[in-house]
Amino acid sequence: MKKCPFCLKDQQEDALYCDKCGRPLTGEQKKKWYFRVTTLIIAFVSIGPLALPLVWFNPHLSRRAKIAVTVIVSVATYFLVLVLIESIKVIYTYYHTIFTF
Numbered sequence: 001m002k003k004c005p006f007c008l009k010d011q012q013e014d015a016l017y018c019d020k021c022g023r024p025l026t027g028e029q030k031k032k033w034y035f036r037v038t039t040l041i042i043a044f045v046s047i048g049p050l051a052l053p054l055v056w057f058n059p060h061l062s063r064r065a066k067i068a069v070t071v072i073v074s075v076a077t078y079f080l081v082l083v084l085i086e087s088i089k090v091i092y093t094y095y096h097t098i099f100t101f
């Protein structure tokens with residue numbers, strides 16, 4: 001048995017095309033630019049958790065890797081939001097003490 005690299009459905013060993021999604025099972029699959037690791041890193045740095053669908057729909061990553069990336073990005077997002085709220089409070093009190101008499 002082999003798995004379709006796109007939909008992960010089990011296939012016959014001699015099958016040339018996936019019987020579920022119809023994509024070719026043989027030959028070197030060219031990795032799409034939006035599934036490359038560099039693209040993923042740039043996407044996470046610039047748009048944060050909004051880049052998670054790129055991980056979820058990536059056929060080259062295992063389920064375990066997808067879950068790990070999702071958890072790491074969620075935790076990082078949570079703490080970055082806390083830091084953002086804290087810095088907004090600091091900026092607010094700073095300008096509040098300057099501009100009130």
Ligand SMILES: [Zn+2]
Nearest residue numbers: 004007018021
């Ligand atoms: Zn398939």
